[in-house]
Amino acid sequence: MKKILHLFTGLFVGLLVCMICWFGLGVNQSAIAQSILHGSWDSSYSLSQVMRNPVDTKLGEVGFKIDLNNSNVMAFRRYRGMYPTLARKIIVNAPFATVEDVLQIPGLSSREINLLKANLDNFVATPSEPALIEGGDRINPGIYK
Numbered sequence: 001m002k003k004i005l006h007l008f009t010g011l012f013v014g015l016l017v018c019m020i021c022w023f024g025l026g027v028n029q030s031a032i033a034q035s036i037l038h039g040s041w042d043s044s045y046s047l048s049q050v051m052r053n054p055v056d057t058k059l060g061e062v063g064f065k066i067d068l069n070n071s072n073v074m075a076f077r078r079y080r081g082m083y084p085t086l087a088r089k090i091i092v093n094a095p096f097a098t099v100e101d102v103l104q105i106p107g108l109s110s111r112e113i114n115l116l117k118a119n120l121d122n123f124v125a126t127p128s129e130p131a132l133i134e135g136g137d138r139i140n141p142g143i144y145k
Helices: 002-022 029-036 054-062 073-078 085-093 099-104 110-118
Strands: none
């Protein structure tokens, strides 16, 4: 009899926990949505537009090119001869107003200038995004293999 009582008690508690989780502890879902949207719901907005991360926005602007003002040193590995020395010079001397400004970095060798000229089409220079350039993450993004 005790075993049956324990079984039913366990089932009852499990069902109760599931119901609490399912109904969200009584929090109204529309209240959560309104707090995310700060009370200004407009049917032309989607939730993904309202909650868009500034880094995702920046990456959407750049596409597959390397952003000279925001990319970390690891992005330059795509192009032979740029990683790590030339990539570090670019990052240390950023920001650049235009892509061509990268050719004006002081102390570049003729080989480095030719390498940059050959890859100018692979670069873009957008305004700096604080979320991407703060701290030392551009030089050491903490990605190790």
